[in-house]
């Protein structure tokens with residue numbers, strides 16, 4: 001196709017080749033792949049990866065990438081040699097906690113459409129005869145996992161891309177990127193300049209260096225990882241594995257020992273993460289022509305591998321013989337990020353500069369498709385918010401953070417991670433002005449986005465005498481305390497202060513602000529000053545990117561309550577092209593703070609410290625006013641994410657403590673408590689308030705998510721409108737609905753599969769316990785036909801069926817009496 005943009009991809013590893021292939025498949029043929037090393041064994045990380053693919057992942061998107069990779073690799077071959085060898089996989093459990101974890105992994109894998117089974121040691125030995133069964137308790141078997149060959153699959157895709165018109169330039173080193181007017185124009189190499197409309201950095205561990213060329217921080221830390229190949233083993237030779245098959249037995253992971261195995265016709269490879277971390281500075285990476293072996297390979301350090309090898313001997317008797325040794329080994333380098341997810345997407349600052357970094361072989365083909373869809377169509381069929389390169393808060397881009405968190409993610413790569421488990425270091429990073437008071441009240445803090453966020457307050461233990469709070473199963477009881485239930489009940493009975501400072505706040509200002517927000521989001525925003533509107537941010541395909549609470553504080557001034565840095569990025573990006581120079585978008589989170597004053601007695605408390613008329617008539621639901629609370633100027637929004645009477649009270653950070661103290665003192669006679677995020681989460685579930693990014697993503701349209709009420713199709717153009725034309729609440733094929741769980745102690749955590757008549761029907765998004773309604777709640781996606789009141793289903797939780805029933809929503813105060821009185 002003539003006239004498609006000129007795309008230059010930096011790096012011909014598996015990621016660069018996959019993107020090139022997917023672009024050409026979509027008719028974008030003006031693609032040049034520039035590679036500093038030889039094609040296709042370039043010397044990058046792909047060149048030495050053993051090609052093991054385990055598809056199971058707690059992230060639906062990451063597992064989706066891997067499942068696509070398996071499907072695609074199975075269609076490829078290179079000169080008659082396979083690109084996909086479906087040998088399956090086994091994850092071994094050595095301790096009881098891991099057995100439970102394997103059930104959990106099996107469950108979320110099933111939620112995202114992957115079949116696997118937890119099996120006993122005997123069946124494990126039938127699948128992998130080399131294992132010492134006395135050492136293992138169980139295994140998780142995924143028959144559709146297997147092996148690829150990174151270089152072969154790169155070349156197969158590269159050749160196809162070249163047949164379609166792409167150019168691959170080996171031995172060309174990128175030395176710079178020319179930009180002009182904030183946009184890429186050309187890639188500079190040691191052998192000349194290549195004009196470009198779009199540049200994709202797929203340079204793996206060299207990514208930070210390429211980023212520097214356009215002034216962009218690429219938040220990845222290269223780390224060396226140890227991989228060894230044994231001497232030939234008679235026990236493996238006895239299998240008679242044909243040389244062209246390369247392996248016939250499953251790939252093995254032993255997370256309890258931070259290690260893995262893969263088979264070759266005559267030996268095993270043994271890899272390990274259990275060693276002391278070996279970070280590498282991207283600035284120290286060599287060029288292929290200067291590297292003794294290849295630039296992504298450092299000299300093996302046997303002393304750091306000793307423990308891994310002894311564990312290998314413990315599990316595999318064949319390795320205990322004196323002849324069995326390590327014949328060859330490497331410290332191979334690859335990328336880790338602060339949160340373990342890849343870095344995908346376009347730079348916010350330099351137009352046309354895209355990144356596809358920190359991607360495993362496992363996910364590369366899926367990432368290739370996602371990137372091509374995004375570049376060509378402006379969006380992907382995968383929900384990419386977890387991987388978006390613009391997801392970080394500023395502090396998360398500091399070199400120290402990227403270094404320390406990269407290392408920590410290497411250490412934890414095989415750990416059992418609880419969904420609520422916070423980062424432990426560096427902390428504390430961000431604290432609200434109320435932090436000191438929260439500490440005095442015995443707050444138990446978890447971390448999110450760098451913020452210290454109280455989950456409950458120790459001082460509220462006394463409430464447990466007043467409220468009977470049911471216990472819960474051990475997994476769900478982590479990072480939880482019965483106080484959470486008491487705080488939730490006390491909020492509904494009286495009044496509580498919630499620290500909601502971490503909520504992202506964006507100021508959208510200027511003469512064009514109202515029209516801009518109206519064109520950008522689904523609801524009618526251009527309403528009188530003092531109105532608050534709940535509105536959705538969609539992508540061009542009509543998928544839900546986020547939900548926003550938009551308060552009009554003045555004719556040309558809005559405060560937008562958002563979900564995180566990606567919303568800020570989207571608003572700034574859109575304002576640059578659609579703001580006509582009349583809109584400014586600023587993150588005001590850090591300079592401000594917010595208290596949620598919620599509960600039936602909230603008005604009594606607020607009225608005692610303000611002269612403003614806060615009666616229901618003067619200050620109704622979903623309205624905003626500037627008021628004084630004692631000495632403190634406050635922007636008050638009559639809203640409540642917990643479904644109670646009350647206000648979000650915003651002020652500048654310097655006056656925050658004063659605001660807290662004023663409300664606290666006034667609240668004493670009304671029995672005010674401080675309540676944490678645990679209670680907050682429970683109360684919002686009872687009201688059916690969705691959490692964007694968890695309950696719904698770009699994979700879902702507003703009608704499916706039960707948010708059709710926030711879409712005004714009659715108001716004119718807005719982003720995503722065209723995609724919603726034919727859709728409505730009546731036409732949806734799936735719906736997000738609440739389930740009430742029969743057993744009050746059976747609290748689930750999210751991501752569990754939901755079965756209908758013994759078959760997979762959907763999956764849980766968020767879950768918790770509704771202390772007012774006295775039942776465990778799980779929100780779940782179900783086919784529309786099953787998403788009806790009183791439908792019986794079973795949630796699969798640690799391998800057990802948990803019976804539940806579809807409920808009507810909202811489950812608490814459906815007449816909205818509490819919010820509107």
Ligand SMILES: Cc1cc2nc3c(=O)[nH]c(=O)nc-3n(C[C@H](O)[C@H](O)[C@H](O)COP(=O)(O)OP(=O)(O)OC[C@H]3O[C@@H](n4cnc5c(N)ncnc54)[C@H](O)[C@@H]3O)c2cc1C
Nearest residue numbers: 011013014015036042044045046049052174204332361362
């Ligand atoms: C020992 C080891 C074992 C592994 N095993 C597995 C596994 O079993 N399964 C799995 O999923 N993952 C595995 N991985 C991870 C996996 O290898 C990498 O994540 C993946 O290969 C990265 O692919 P890439 O295309 O991003 O990077 P690379 O393959 O490194 O490609 C980047 C390319 O960019 C080129 N480049 C860089 N700078 C420039 C420049 N200035 N000009 C031109 N070209 C440039 C480089 O030469 C390189 O070829 C393993 C990693 C290691 C180290």
